[in-house]
Amino acid sequence: QVQLVESGGGLVQAGGSLRLSCAASGRTFSRYYMAWFRQAPGKEREFVAAITWSGGSTYYADSVKGRFTISRENAKNTVYLQMNSLKPEDTAVYYCAADQAWVGGRVDAYEYWGQGTQVTVSS
Numbered sequence: 001q002v003q004l005v006e007s008g009g010g011l012v013q014a015g016g017s018l019r020l021s022c023a024a025s026g027r028t029f030s031r032y033y034m035a036w037f038r039q040a041p042g043k044e045r046e047f048v049a050a051i052t053w054s055g056g057s058t059y060y061a062d063s064v065k066g067r068f069t070i071s072r073e074n075a076k077n078t079v080y081l082q083m084n085s086l087k088p089e090d091t092a093v094y095y096c097a098a099d100q101a102w103v104g105g106r107v108d109a110y111e112y113w114g115q116g117t118q119v120t121v122s123s
Helices: none
Strands: 004-007 010-013 018-024 033-039 046-051 058-060 068-073 078-083 092-099 117-122
Touching: 004 092, 018 033, 018 092, 018 117, 033 068, 033 078, 046 068, 046 078, 058 068, 078 092
Parallel strands: 010 117
Antiparallel strands: 004 018, 018 078, 033 046, 033 092, 046 058, 068 078, 092 117
């Protein structure tokens, strides 16, 4: 069982930066693949980034590649999403997700989800 709690969202101007954190409970965090998704009003939840359990490999949606960076600190049971050069279209609720299997960007495959944190980017 894994519980996930996101933090770090807020209001930022276009071009600014935010760092989201996702704190996980449980002693086996290091064995979970982690990902970030987002959901804008009226839209489906979409994949943002994922990271393997070791942190050795990362994957990104084309829309955020080069601007966002996913990372993790297994000793702190935490995964991060550094978001730079933010755009108004990045406005959404951001969720972290965890699974013991590598499921990549499949939103329907992750077993554990956080409650989400709101990110609003003003133009």
